Amino acid sequence: MDKLIIKGGTHLNGEVNISGAKNAAVALIPATLLVDGICNITNIPNISDVKISCKILEELGAVVTWNSNNEITIDTRNISSTTAPLDMTSKFRASSYFIGSLLGRCREAVVGLPGGCNLGARPIDQHIKGFEALGAKVEVSQGKISATAKKLIGTTIYMDLVSVGATINVMLASVLATGCTIIENAAKEPHVVDVANFLNTMGADIRGAGTDVIKINGVKKLEGNSTYSVVPDQIEAGTFMLAAVATKGDLLIKNCIPEHLDCLTAKILEMGANIEINNDSIRVWTNKKPNKTNIKTQPYPGFPTDLQAQIGVCLALADGTSIIKEGIWESRFQYTAELNKMGAKITDQGKSAIFEGVKELYGAPVEATDLRAGAALIIAGIVAKGETTLTNLVHIDRGYENIEEKFRKIGANIQRVIE
CATH class of the missing domain: 3.65.10.10 (Enolpyruvate transferase domain)
Structure with a gap:
């Protein structure tokens, strides 16, 4: 079974080309x-x-x-x-x-x-x-x-x-x-x-x-x-935008359609990060902890359920207490137990979860419970102190093309090990 080994404590910087949706x-x-x-x-x-x-x-x-x-x-x-x-x-x-x-x-x-x-x-x-x-x-x-x-x-x-x-x-x-x-x-x-x-x-x-x-x-x-x-993938674009926020990085996300990400852009600004929007690219950068914010996932043009886990990593590290309410699926908080293994303080209450921001996350063995949770745990591993081992990559490979290579190009210390 393949696994990702992530050595954390990295600020992501550079450019990412977004794949088709x-x-x-x-x-x-x-x-x-x-x-x-x-x-x-x-x-x-x-x-x-x-x-x-x-x-x-x-x-x-x-x-x-x-x-x-x-x-x-x-x-x-x-x-x-x-x-x-x-x-x-x-x-x-x-x-x-x-x-x-x-x-x-x-x-x-x-x-x-x-x-x-x-x-x-x-x-x-x-x-x-x-x-x-x-x-x-x-x-x-x-x-x-x-x-x-x-x-x-x-x-x-x-x-x-x-x-x-x-x-x-x-x-x-x-x-x-x-x-x-x-x-x-x-x-x-x-x-x-x-x-x-x-x-x-x-x-x-x-x-x-x-x-x-x-x-x-x-x-x-x-x-x-x-x-x-094929239209560019707004969920992949959003994943890297949130990776910039979580890691206090500076990323230029290229080949995306910014208006597809309006709801996420609004939340990133609420969290205190900076955004610059161009015709087909978005730059996201910050050097401070995210502010707390509340999220409710909804059908488009509302906040997408497919970015819920990724923003959850940001809120796990935010200054204060945040709440996410899941408006689409019944069991979308399985990843919170994995984040808690890394030192997060998240209380899952059915279709909502309370995130008490912590100072930092710590590397741990974790498992991708679904596709987007897998992406979120990669971000968490990049932010965390120490080494994170992520398994059950079959979920991630269903929806992200060359994800570890894209993260590596922007500064992540990440390696796929084939067993």
């Missing part, structure tokens, strides 16, 4: 199933979730060619199956997008119940509600989801709660449906917009992505034969 890429790859042509995708993050998505496509009969580390060409014209391998789809949450894509193209799909990080209950009832509203019959049994439809007909679908996954999945299923589909109370995240932009580039007619009402006018065919660049 994991949450967009894992939806764009299944979306290529809807295209009757060849898709070229650039700025794709080279991470394990992307590689598994590509393997699933190949199992379905698609041809996937890696042109470079961050560019792929996908030809799905001759797929031969509508059953995605159950062992692969159960490994990550975004495999659910294969249901919407296969249903939209072939009117049938069989996909294993999606896996991913253990963040509590992650139901797919809103996905199923959307598919059924379009005319599909959906069955969940024996660890898999089966969906079939003679015809998909556009309709109005109101999401009972804001769901990124359900919004994207209904978009995928309705692109080739008959008539107009309207998604009300739609998710507005940047990767929802990116999926719509990708589909429109390939010939779809989707309007309103980025607002809470999305209209999809069904088309007969997506021609493809275009190149699309």
